Amino acid sequence: MMLVIDAAMSAIGVIVLLILIIILHYQAPVGSWGSISQALIYHQVRKYLLLLDVRKEHVKYWRPQILLLVSRPASVFPLMDFINDLKKSGLYVIGHVQKGSMDDSSPNLDPLHEVFPYWLSLIDYLKLKAFVELTISKSIREGIQQLMRLSGLGAMKPNTVVLGFHEKFPTETTLAESSLLKDLRFSRIDRAAVVEYFTASDYMPREPNGLYERLDSEEYVRILNDVIHINKNLCIARYFNHLDKDVPRGWNGKKKFIDVWPVFIQKPGETGLGWGNRISERFVTFRFLFGLSE
Known part of the structure; x- marks a missing residue:
C-alpha cells in the first residue's frame, strides 16, 4: 500500500530501516540473556549431523x-x-x-x-x-x-x-x-x-x-x-x-624434486592400511600415489 501512495518515500523508508538493522547488528552490546540464533543453529546442526x-x-x-x-x-x-x-x-x-x-x-x-x-x-x-x-x-x-x-x-x-x-x-x-x-x-x-x-x-x-x-x-x-x-x-x-x-617467492626456473615413499610396495601386509594384496590392486594404488606426487 505504501508503494501505491508514494513509491519514493517508501523506498527511502526501507533503506533507513535496513541501515538501522545493520547498525544494531554491529554496534549493539552483547546481550546477557543469550542468542536465539544459536539455539536455531544448534537444532539445524544436530538434525543434519544425524543424516x-x-x-x-x-x-x-x-x-x-x-x-x-x-x-x-x-x-x-x-x-x-x-x-x-x-x-x-x-x-x-x-x-x-x-x-x-x-x-x-x-x-x-x-x-x-x-x-x-x-x-x-x-x-x-x-x-x-x-x-x-x-x-x-x-x-x-x-x-x-x-x-x-x-x-x-x-x-x-x-x-x-x-x-x-x-x-x-x-x-x-x-x-x-x-x-x-x-x-x-x-x-x-x-x-x-x-x-x-x-x-x-x-x-x-x-x-x-x-x-x-x-x-x-x-x-x-x-x-x-x-x-x-x-x-x-x-x-x-x-x-x-x-x-x-x-612475501611470495617467485619460481627461479629450476626444477625441484620431492621424495615419494610408497611403503606398501615391499611389505603391504605390514602397513595395516587395509589395501588388497593382489598385484592389480597394488599397481593401481602405486600409479595413484605417483600421479598425486607429480
Whole structure:
C-alpha cells in the first residue's frame, strides 16, 4: 500500500530501516540473556549431523578432515594458518595434550577449564575456521590416542593427522600481536593477553636443564605408528615457522624434486592400511600415489 501512495518515500523508508538493522547488528552490546540464533543453529546442526552416515562414505565427496596436533602454538601459528587454507571446506580440529592428571588439580576444578578460553580467542584472532579439542593425560602418546579416536562428531571425524617434525631443538617463538587481528568485540580476552599467555616462559613444562620438556625419538615414532594403525592419513610438517604468505617467492626456473615413499610396495601386509594384496590392486594404488606426487 505504501508503494501505491508514494513509491519514493517508501523506498527511502526501507533503506533507513535496513541501515538501522545493520547498525544494531554491529554496534549493539552483547546481550546477557543469550542468542536465539544459536539455539536455531544448534537444532539445524544436530538434525543434519544425524543424516550424515559414516557407512555411506564415498570417494566422490571425500574431504580433508584434519586433526592438527599442536604443542606450542606460539611457534607453529603459520602452520595453523596453512592447514586452514588446506582443509578446503573440510573439518579442521586443533588438538592439544596437556601432560598431567586430574588428581593433580583441585577436586572441584577441571585443569583445562581456564585454558580453553585462551585457545578459543587465539582461533578467533587468527581467523581460523577450526574446532579446539584439549585433553589431559599422563603421557603425550596416550593423549594423542584420545584425540585421534574421540575428536569430531558422528560422520565428521578427522581422517588426516598433521603433526610437527621431531626437531633436535625447539623452534623459536614467532607469535606477536601484529600476527593477530585487532581486538574483537565478542572476544572476552584481548589479543595482548592471548599473546602473553602463549609466549609465557612457564607455558610449557621444562626439564632440569631449562629447556622445554619434549618427546623423545622413540615415543615420537610410536605416535606415528599409532596414527597409521588407527587408519588415519599422516602428514609431518617442518619449517613452517619460516613461512610468510605475505612475501611470495617467485619460481627461479629450476626444477625441484620431492621424495615419494610408497611403503606398501615391499611389505603391504605390514602397513595395516587395509589395501588388497593382489598385484592389480597394488599397481593401481602405486600409479595413484605417483600421479598425486607429480
